[in-house]
Amino acid sequence: MTEFDFIRRYLKQQNDADVVLGIGDDAAIVRPRSGFDLCFSSDMLLKNVHFFADVSPEDLAWKVLAVNISDMAAMGAVPRWALLSAGLPELEADWLQRFCDSLFALAQRFGVTLIGGDTTRGDLVFNVTIAGELPQGQGLQRHAAQAGDDIWVSGRIGLAAAALQCRLKKCELPPAVFAVCEQALLRPFPRVALGQAVLPFARAALDISDGLAQDLGHILQASGVGATVWLDALPTLPELKTLLPEAQWQACVLAGGDDYELVFTAPAEQRRAILEAAQRSNTPVSRIGIITETGRLKITRSADDDSEIQLTNTGFDHFDSI
Structure with missing residues (x-):
């Protein structure tokens, strides 16, 4: 299977009246609704950093897209369009079918249309760029x-x-x-x-x-x-x-x-x-x-107990060990 076979077979165009031009051209064209601002976010997921190597393709696809939809949720936005870039070690038909079925099921659940992206040979790395709509002048910041x-x-x-x-x-x-x-x-x-x-x-x-x-x-x-x-x-x-x-x-x-x-x-x-x-x-x-x-x-400890809890670590940092 070639890269272009993969695109044609699995990354099929979804129905979205506001997508003027979708997958298959040099760039996608979308038409945002009047009275809305566009909201953008991007997240990258790497094997052995964000997921284990033995993760199922269904669970992996869910998380790849879900964490990006979550960014739209945090802004109070309606998620609309996504671009998926992936580094894949090989194009294995069964794995790709399961991955894409899960990805598109979640996308449909939240009204997201996949409009483009890129694929290359790599050791399981994914990047999604997502765009959503906000009522003009609004947004949680x-x-x-x-x-x-x-x-x-x-x-x-x-x-x-x-x-x-x-x-x-x-x-x-x-x-x-x-x-x-x-x-x-x-x-x-x-x-x-x-x-x-x-x-x-x-x-x-x-x-x-x-x-x-x-x-x-x-x-x-x-x-x-x-x-x-x-x-x-x-x-x-x-x-x-x-x-x-x-x-x-x-x-x-x-x-x-x-x-x-x-x-x-x-x-x-x-x-x-x-x-x-x-x-x-x-x-x-x-x-x-x-x-x-x-x-x-x-x-x-509580609203009534002012005893302070000391944290030695407040959260994850990709570069804290460098």
């Missing part, structure tokens, strides 16, 4: 948090990190618990509906890819504020607190990463609106802390 805002997080965090720790033989989990955690690691679910639902009420937001403490720190730095986060308010799998040593489960929920849940801030007077938006989008949310004027992140 990192620099908008204000002192007094509530801090919210969607879903549950720490599960993917726990699965990774188990895969690396740094802990042991019962099979049933590991299965739940591995699902979170392999198939994060983009919170697109929640991002759009809270867009009128939230101020700052991002998705948790490198760890809650580190990613929330980006909001604090961009906004020039601080925060207090309550450890006992962080939503996670309850079994992790009993199965893992305290320091390890704390590290999973605070610094583990790979959650792809949303962390966002909103004025305290919008609590009811946030909860209603979460219900409409069928997404659980938890209020985990408050934005302060201190200029630093403080993690305490």
Whole structure:
């Protein structure tokens, strides 16, 4: 199979009235809707950094696209178009069919059209560039948090990190618990509906890819504020607190990463609106802390116990060992 056979056979054009010119030309042409701004993001995934070599093509395709859709969710955007570039060691028909079936199923689920990209021989590396639409002049941004805002997080965090720790033989989990955690690691679910639902009420937001403490720190730095986060308010799998040593489960929920849940801030007077938006989008949310004027992140046992938790690591950094 040649590169062009692969493109013709598997990367077929999807139906999208706003795609003027799709796969098969030097560049794609799309026509954004009037009254919307375009929102762009790009993410790269490498074997043995972002996924294990033995990952199934179905799970790999899901994650490759899902983490990019999650960036659109964090902005409150509607994901629309994606370009996929891939380095593949070989063009093996069965593997490609399974990968593409999963990719296109997820794309269809979120209304994303694949409009182009590139392929080359390589050792399993993927890059997706995604574009979405935002109502003109709107969008959740990192620099908008204000002192007094509530801090919210969607879903549950720490599960993917726990699965990774188990895969690396740094802990042991019962099979049933590991299965739940591995699902979170392999198939994060983009919170697109929640991002759009809270867009009128939230101020700052991002998705948790490198760890809650580190990613929330980006909001604090961009906004020039601080925060207090309550450890006992962080939503996670309850079994992790009993199965893992305290320091390890704390590290999973605070610094583990790979959650792809949303962390966002909103004025305290919008609590009811946030909860209603979460219900409409069928997404659980938890209020985990408050934005302060201190200029630093403080993690305490609870809202009532001011005992501070010290972290030795706040999250993942690709270059921290260099």
